[in-house]
Amino acid sequence: MSEPPVPAPATNAVAESPSAPSGGPAAPPEPVAPADLAPVPTRRERFAWYAGSMILASVLVTAGLRLESQDLHAPFYYDLDSLLYLPLAKGVVENGTHWHNDRLGAPGVQELYDFPIIDYLHFGLLWLLSRVTPDLLVAYNVYNLLTYPLTVLTGMFVLRWLKLSLPAAAVGGLLYAFLPYHQERYQYHYFLAAYWVVPLSLMPALALCRGEFPLFPLQPDGTRRRTLFSLSALWAVVLGALTASAGAYYAFFACATYAFAGAYASLMFRTWRGALSAAWVIAPVILVGFAYHYPTFVYQYHYGVNPITDRWPEEAETYGLKLAHLILPANDHNLTILSQLRMLYSTPQRPVDGESAGALGVVGGTGLVVLLVMAVLPHRRRWPEGPLVALVLFLVLLATVGGFGSLFNMLVTAQIRAYNRISVFIGFLCLFAVLWWVDRFLLARTSHRGKQLRYPALAALFLIGFLDQTPYSWFKQKVVTVTGQHAERFRTDKQFFQEIEEKAPGARVFCLPYIAFPESPPVQKMQAYEHVRGYLMTDTLTWSFGAVKRREADSWQREVAFEKPNEFLRRIVVRGFDGVFIDGRGYLPRRVEPGKSEPVSVVNPRERIHAIYGDLVKQSTARLPEVVHKDGKQFFLDLRPYRDAYQRVVGAEEFDRQARTERELVVPLWLKGFTVDEPFYGEFLLWGSYNSTLVLVNPTDRTRSIDLTFEIGVDVVGEYGFAFSGRPGLVDGEFSVEKPFEEDSQNRTRHMAPPRTLHAELPPGRTTVRIRCTPPPWFFPGDHRKMCYFIKNFRVVEK
Template sequence: MARAAVMGAADGSPSRTDEPVAESAEVRGAPVRTTSRVVWREVATALASAALGGLAAVWALRLWAAHLNVPLVGSGDALLNLMLVRNMQLTGWFQSTPLLGAPIGQDLRPWPVAVGDIWGLLSLKVLSLVLSPAASVNVFFVLGFPLVAAVACLCFRGLSISRPISVVLGAAYAILPYHFQRSEPHLFLSVYYAAPIGCLVAMWIYTRQVDLWRSPRLYRWREYVVLASAVVLIGGGMYYAAFGLVLALAAALLRAIGERTVRPLATAAAFFVIVVAGIGLAALPNLLYLGSADADSAAVTGRSYAASEFFGLKIVNLVLPAWYHRIPALADLRAVTGESVIPGENTETLGVLGLVGFVAVLLAVLVPVAAHRPLWRRRLHPLGVLTVVALLFSTVAGLNSVAAALAFDQLRAWNRMSVNIAFLALAGLAVLIDRGLHRLGRRWPVARRPLARAGVAAVVLGIALFDQTGPAIRPDYPHTSNAWNADADYFQQLEDRYGAGAAVFQIPYSDFPEAPPVVSMAPYDHLRAYVHSDLAWSYGSVKGAFTSWQQVALSEGIPSTLPKLVGAGFQAIYVNRNGYADHGVAEEAAIVATIGPQVPFVNPDNTLAVYDLRPYASRLRAEGAQIPSLDQVLHPVRIEYGTGFFAPEADATKTWRWGGARADAVILNPTDDPVDVMLTGSIVVADPRADVTVTVGADEHELIVVNHVATLAIPVVAPPGTTPLAFVTDSAPTTAPGETRDLRQQIIDLHLSPLD
């Protein structure tokens, strides 16, 4: 008896029997021609799923109330995506703009934002040729629903799921809670079409349906699909590429062990090489920059073992309903998980359809069965195997944490593998539905009719719409539109006052990218100014050497800062009052005391204030005051933070960085002469008896800890170039609810002041 077909009949439709079927010519290795008629039928099937997924999204989001040129979300990370599109419109590509990071300009090469998302960026580029930044982002996001549905539908068909069920489950997959919760702030993550592709390739490898080891002359359509899939994964999202590679390599390893052959490993290796080489090519501008003399410290921080645990997948989040569920009791059930000290991103919900499939595929792996399993059980088994693999890699303290412990910690948010698990679970559900319809058809022939299958599909889609969507996911269109239009008017008036290209300095200082909120000022909030005007703004340079001059300029207070801003060519200073605990009162009082009485230009909600520096600059020049040169402002003696330091934090009275047991930095003197400076600040530790040592160059200074605080005042002669700076303590860590970092020392208000 020939080997049984594992996934169904050779033509892609479900087998009509639970008995082993004859091996087809395709399984034996002979090439099989795919007719154009078959291809067009599959295309039509995918388009039907795309239409259904798109209509479901329109209904769930009530998109008829939206405005094309107003983003669905106008704050937070959504501003970052609007920035990328505006960069494309101004300079041709997303990696630079002269209107951010003034007076230097923005250069995004230190930040690998493009790596893994090249297809999304190219799509935004095309849209930006004819649409505004807001419209480009809106269209991209909305089209993501039919795209995900179509690709998922084709992948279900690749697993021999019947057409009606593939269509409806493709649409259900496109409206996972994950999609709505990612939304426009996580624009590229929201278009997760690459996830089912990775699952399909892994399934084909595990079930021996693809073999790249054979001669290309004998390749079947599946081999060509795998090669095309590798190209798609190159630019379909770094996370989804990584998840697909993990599943493919695991499937190949398990099959190789089971059959004692390297052929599956060869297929997975070829797939791996294509994907990794393509991602490396996309990262070439970043890699070339990192190898250049201008390379600065990495712009991406917060990647660590602790972060991988914090952002790991939680099975409880998979199986419980979404936090916004229509049934209050179910929403309350999910709310209980908010008490976790590591809540993560909280976007993993499978929904009731996915939950049924999830249980089914796990039982197919865990429950002992007879040697001769029915076909539908054999179809569930590989889905369950890959689901177990996904859980082992993605769950909190799983294999992802092992990788992080080995320093592979750049991919920290493994909870995002939930979309791979959701696809495998829905595929398991599809097997059950097809099996049920087949058995019903044997007993009641009416169940075989297309109308009956359409009825089942309608019920499935109805369940998905009820369970996976809800009023809470709909954007507040009137509020967003009013805020967006008010900003547009305000910043246009600013541009009219100062002229296009005029430089405006923004406070409070905030790192870019990936910075925490500053008091009540949300991350990326300074970008509101850029997306609405042609003025040049100080915010937006990648943190590190590009922005250190701003921190130095602000470190000695407003009276010392303003002459430097004049020297750097700034014509105004912009205050985001939400970034201060006192709503900017003290900072603005210092500005007025320095530049003289002036009524600021304030936005309608009284959160933004702009002060004109031009009269002040004219007065300084008329008085013959010493104004620093641009070179002096941009290249001060400064501290650059390195290994062991965490991102900066601030409150109304101080700024600080947490450090580990050892935190390293350097004092950078960009001039050609030694400079005398005073290193000041304080170090707070949890253990009042701890030793605290600061080493400057070769000089070691043991500090005295009083009431948990060590005061720092060290004169330093900084030679040209860099001087190593190390902070070491044996203190126990400082702990707090939900805190996952190893916080050994809090280094507060660390400054270098020139000594006359």
């Protein structure tokens, strides 16, 4: 990346700003930029500073993480959301795409069109690294480490464009690369930690605030003419595409910043060109983002909208920004007293403290405090203080708890919820402000003693900031110990799953307990993505986990997983599964009364499955081949002997009939307007809103006569009208359900109407049934989902 040219030093203390857009007033005079007070560096000097800063960042992260003692063939973090990113990376490296994966989601195929992830820039770089090294984990870890020098590079480039001197830009790039946010996201939020695009994304906003409009470049005669093909206009398009490729959160924050910068420029320079230029900058972000989501739009047009990632507006408060998070010391601070101060704030009693990452450190925090103080002081603010005060104040008001972001989530869309992540935008602006002041102060000292103090002062600033921003564990044995624990768990799992693959190559494996994908709550001591480890460690096995919830494969899995053990085994083997993986951490020991059988996913089914196999072959000591994890809590049972024995008992013809029945089951999909309770405890309920969509999937090529049987219940007193409608003559039913006041007065919170049956002639393919609920006039839903009834014991019965 080449550096923008820096003009020769100015001789006056104050230089005129670029000419204002025609039709607007002249911009206020600007102070001389620090770069204008220093000699123009040669190309060799610029290269040395850029390369040296990136090398220093690499050395520091190598020493800080003690990479000489780490295993690059194992992930540095092997838990929680890292188990979401790792299979995505493997899918991209092996298949060239993350949208679908043939080895997940059996008996179907994992398709992520309902769960779009648009971090194409990071996917592309991971793919390129995988061409260099055959080991996925090495590429995965190397890219994570490269985000430090990459952030230094982009940070320095933008700070030089903002007219800082080379040494100050190097300090700024280094401090920005080592923000506490980087270490706290780490590999837990893998793509968020790769925020090296953010400085580039901020360039159009800062340019707008200076009156530099990409569609109206300044001409030599001082006028501005509209052109779509100027360098600045095309550069804005490139930055927009790059921003859209680096993730939805950073793209959204960038667009919000551009919109505000356009308004700021329009008011400051009194011209409509500011707003139009902001629209030009926003357009490529939206268009490229739309292109990345295009597969989702096409898929959901054909198969129905499946709102699995619907957010609550209230989550903008839970994951919102707090000024305290920005100003207080980082978590796990190097100084014990400051670490204790942060812990004193982060108590369980503290409200809405969902995401606490985002500390700016002493340097960035100082810049934030000064800029916010300047916002309320009655004085004229020139460049860069004026735009910086406005931008930082806007970003804080947008993201803070109860701020504009909360209103946006309530009135427009709640899909952006973690506003705390805007801290990397605020952090860059605050670091720039401090370094502008320090750099200009040091360069303005014309005495020999003043010049001698410049480099030591900047070095001290960097050292103080770096030690303040990096965690206590860095450079110490603790970081090796913690990372080593993750690596050891990874190696133990790898040995277990590879042993499964050796004993049953090419097998299809059903995972227990059932865990919906994605974004599900923990099941006992299992986190949401634990089941994906089998896919990560093997090359030929196919796994049931990963079927997107509410789609066909997931609906079948959920139903089967809660069958009685005998029926569970029968259904999965006739559907083609060769084995079952059981993670005992997902179960609590429960005593079952004699003669009573509980569903498979309630009690750890390992011994029960062995007993069923023994009964089938009439040998009480017969057991299925199994592989046991080193922890003694995870098991793989090879079901091929059971399938062979079951096929001998029922006969090949009956076995084929049962397999065909399983494949041809009519599957109900509860899509838009429904909330599906996870069936781990208590009743399995389907909550519906005023207007909901049920899709019935008939996988055969014949029309089928079916009955839909179900019960409907309500919570609030009153009469509710229901209307089921589909194609003419398909499903047609209108009825009402009334909860009497007497029931409510007896503290009965729920009213269940008698079971109902609706008949339908179901054609091949997918059939949409609209369910409309009209609640009583006094009904108030209580949240944005507008849930007003629930469905229980829904069954599809073929006549």
